[in-house]
Amino acid sequence: xxxxxxxxxxxxxxxxxxxxxxxxxxxxxxxxxxxxxxxxxxxxxxxxxxxxxxxxxxxxxxxxxxxxxxxxxxxxxxxxxxxxxxxxxxxxxxxxxxxxxxxxxxxxxxxxxxxxxxxxxxxxxxxxxxxxxxxxxxxxxxxxxxxxxxxxxxxxxxxxxxxxxxxxxxxxxxxxxxxxxxxxxxxxxxxxxxxxxxxxxxxxxxxxxxxxxxxxxxxxxxxxxxxxxxxxxxxxxxxxxxxxxxxxxxxxxxxxxxxxxxxxxxxxxxxxxxxxxxxxxxxxxxxxxxxxxxxxxxxxxxxxxxxxxxxxxxxxxxxxxxxxxxxxxxxxxxxxxxxxxxxxxxxxxxxxxxxxxxxxxxxxxxxxxxxxxxxxxxxxxxxxxxxxxxxxxxxxxxxxxxxxxxxxxxxxxxxxxxxxxxxxxxxxxxxxxxxxxxxxxxxxxxxxxxxxxxxxxxxxxxxxxxxxxxxxxxxxxxxxxxxxxxxxx
Numbered sequence: 347x348x349x350x351x352x353x354x355x356x357x358x359x360x361x362x363x364x365x366x367x368x369x370x371x372x373x374x375x376x377x378x379x380x381x382x383x384x385x386x387x388x389x390x391x392x393x394x395x396x397x398x399x400x401x402x403x404x405x406x407x408x409x410x411x412x413x414x415x416x417x418x419x420x421x422x423x424x425x426x427x428x429x430x431x432x433x434x435x436x437x438x439x440x441x442x443x444x445x446x447x448x449x450x451x452x453x454x455x456x457x458x459x460x461x462x463x464x465x466x467x468x469x470x471x472x473x474x475x476x477x478x479x480x481x482x483x484x485x486x487x488x489x490x491x492x493x494x495x496x497x498x499x500x501x502x503x504x505x506x507x508x509x510x511x512x513x514x515x516x517x518x519x520x521x522x523x524x525x526x527x528x529x530x531x532x533x534x535x536x537x538x539x540x541x542x543x544x545x546x547x548x549x550x551x552x553x554x555x556x557x558x559x560x561x562x563x564x565x566x567x568x569x570x571x572x573x574x575x576x577x578x579x580x581x582x583x584x585x586x587x588x589x590x591x592x593x594x595x596x597x598x599x600x601x602x603x604x605x606x607x608x609x610x611x612x613x614x615x616x617x618x619x620x621x622x623x624x625x626x627x628x629x630x631x632x633x634x635x636x637x638x639x640x641x642x643x644x645x646x647x648x649x650x651x652x653x654x655x656x657x658x659x660x661x662x663x664x665x666x667x668x669x670x671x672x673x674x675x676x677x678x679x680x681x682x683x684x685x686x687x688x689x690x691x692x693x694x695x696x697x698x699x700x701x702x703x704x705x706x707x708x709x710x711x712x713x714x715x716x717x718x719x720x721x722x723x724x725x726x727x728x729x730x731x732x733x734x735x736x737x738x739x740x741x742x743x744x745x746x747x748x749x750x751x752x753x754x755x756x757x758x759x760x761x762x763x764x765x766x767x768x769x770x771x772x773x774x775x776x777x778x779x780x781x782x783x784x785x786x787x788x789x790x791x792x793x794x795x796x797x798x799x800x801x802x803x804x805x806x807x808x809x810x811x812x813x814x815x816x817x818x819x820x821x822x823x824x825x826x827x828x829x830x831x832x833x834x835x
Contacts, residue, residue, distance in 0.1 A: 564590075
């Protein structure tokens with residue numbers, strides 16, 4: 347997986363960090379505002395009560411001894427009044443004239459370090475307070491004008507400590523801060539682990555896919571998980587397995603096609619040569635006969651015999667090629683045939699050729715071996731297999747042809763002969779049109795089409811044909827569907 351900000355892991359971490367950082371700041375700001383608002387309400391309520399109580403005290407003092415000039419009287423009772431208010435309010439108190447000049451204070455040092463904003467507003471007829479933080483302590487300075495019968499007679503100013511309130515607020519803020527910080531740290535750690543949990547297998551998947559792109563199909567993902575990513579890894583492994591299997595199949599098909607192409611080319615070259623040879627011979631004798639005429643009877647007979655022989659051989663080769671290449675026929679001319687009788691007829695006909703090769707054919711067949719087939723096709727099948735046995739058996743060998751009934755009323759024909767052993771890996775290829783390549787030809791003009799034609803006929807008849815080579819014997823086994831088990835016309 348690519349590094350930098352584009353990686354999923356980095357995006358996860360940065361995203362969660364921003365979310366939790368903003369949430370942490372909003373939480374801190376909200377809690378701080380709530381506490382400050384609560385503190386201000388507590389202070390305001392307390393100061394309202396303080397003002398109400400002190401006003402009642404001053405009014406009672408004025409009602410007892412009323413003078414014409416109230417502000418002078420306020421200055422005269424200031425010391426006594428401040429002493430009583432200090433005791434009643436548990437706060438330091440000071441009295442001022444309406445112009446803001448100090449008359450008396452319970453403790454002047456309690457007011458010396460404070461600003462006078464609240465006092466100045468009181469001289470203008472307003473009630474005000476200021477909060478002072480110094481040396482870890484918190485104090486509220488509260489000033490308001492004293493009004494008697496609508497006339498402002500002086501100013502009272504209080505210095506009231508609120509250390510406990512602000513200490514409690516600080517403790518709450520600190521607790522909220524550390525709890526939020528712990529939650530933030532835990533959430534950030536969780537987001538980091540979650541990002542790794544997601545990004546690490548994805549990184550492996552990216553690396554594996556890159557190797558696949560480079561042609562490595564042996565790569566596999568090891569992700570022991572049962573979630574979506576685990577299933578994705580399993581699907582990826584299955585996909586690579588299927589891809590490797592398909593590519594292997596394509597390569598095998600390619601190799602097979604290349605082999606077939608080479609074999610086809612070789613077969614074409616052989617056929618061209620085999621067709622050219624008799625044609626050349628026929629053309630040569632025909633030209634000589636045309637030149638000499640019948641002046642040499644012996645040469646004329648020899649030439650004509652050679653032309654007829656080569657023409658017959660050429661005709662047989664062409665017929666074999668056509669039988670191999672033409673399309674499969676239907677079952678229009680099929681009928682019920684007694685396979686044993688037909689095999690005996692073919693053995694009798696082929697015995698003359700076997701004698702020329704100083705070999706013999708022995709035929710053993712049962713009775714009532716009925717099959718559904720085309721007579722010409724079935725005869726051609728037997729001829730090709732027997733012809734192949736004659737050509738490739740040992741000198742002086744006896745070829746055994748047998749036919750018998752087997753299970754399901756099928757008919758089994760076996761043609762066996764002693765001969766050169768055939769390697770196991772070559773057996774299946776013998777049924778290909780040029781599968782006899784490499785075997786020594788025992789007869790001039792043979793191009794190895796007999797077994798291929800036999801296989802084509804057996805496919806048409808719905809039967810099976812196999813060849814085995816063991817214990818010095820080569821045996822071809824054919825199994826045909828019985829008349830009752832076979833196709834109906």
